[in-house]
Amino acid sequence: MTTIDSYIQTLKVEVAKQDPVILGIAIAVLVVLVTIVLFKLITRGRNTKQAILLVGLCDSGKTLLFSRLVHGKYVSSYTSIKENSGIYDVIGSRNKIAEVVDIPGNDRQRAQFWERYKSQARGVIFIIDSTTFQKEIKEVAEYLYTLLSDKTVNTQFLIACNKQDVTMAKSSKVIHQQLEKEMNTLRVTRAAALSSTDGSSSGVFLGKRNKDFEFAHLGKLKVDFADCSAKGSGGEGDPELNMVEEWIGALV
Structure with missing residues (x-):
């Protein structure tokens, strides 16, 4: 009894x-x-990792994307000096919600906030300014490489190629291809630096050895790409976030 x-x-x-x-x-x-x-x-069985982290360089559109998802409205662009957090109601579901955290993009603060929130990450949305990607590709690749090679993180990533409302914006397909090439070069540099520092190459190696870098080679660390526009083609009109919202809905 x-x-x-x-x-x-x-x-x-x-x-x-x-x-x-x-x-x-x-x-x-x-x-x-x-x-x-x-x-x-x-x-019982509930996933304690409930946050969707928004990361990316300054002026990539993170805060506007956050406002669109959480508040459903347009806000003027500004540089965040602290995180923003709020609750997103998943489209098409009455009982699915997700906490969304907008992490500052400046290089002096983003590492600090990443360390604070990464243990809560259910998923990570890496926002890229598709209009300035070509000149920022090295910094974008370095930041993304750092996040993907974090040993404590095992979650899904979405590369959100923002500002597709601008005519000269690079598409997600082009960004995907060029980013893989840059990550491949960066991987060689990082591996060489590790070997020269401690006489070994025991650091995190992204992808498959003896093969060019591909996001598809990251195994459980799944990386998807999506075209989007947090601003929308009408300026302050309707945003184009269907792919982002579908990704979040499937994740939570």
Whole structure:
């Protein structure tokens, strides 16, 4: 007989005695036990990583994307000096929600906030300014490489190629191809630096050895690409975030 069964039998005896003090204590203890059991059943198997992290360089459109997802409105672009967090209601679902955290993009703060929030990451959206990608490709690749090679992170990434409303913006397909080439070059540089520093190459190696870098070679660290426009072709009109919202919906 379980402890709860024994307790119920004892409770029946005390109820039969009709002692109000004992009965009150018994009911209070029973309520506590039931609450604990229910809490364990509800939280069993629940993923404690519930946040969607928005990362990227300054002026890539992270804060506007955050405002569109969380508040459903347009905000003027500005450089964030601290994180923004809020709740996103998943499109097409009444009971799916996700916490979204916008991490500052300046190089002096982004590492600090990444360390603070990475353990909570259910997924990471890396936002790229598709209009300036060509001149920022080295910095973009270095930042992305650092995040992907973080040993403590094992989650899904979405490379959101933002500002597709601008005529000269690079498409996600082009960015995908050029970023793989840059990551391949960077991987060689990083591996050489590790070897010269400690006489070994024991650091994180992204992709497959003896093959050019491909995001498809990252195994469980899945990386997807999406075209999007947080601003929208109408300036402050409707954003084009279908691919981003579908990715979040599938993730949570």
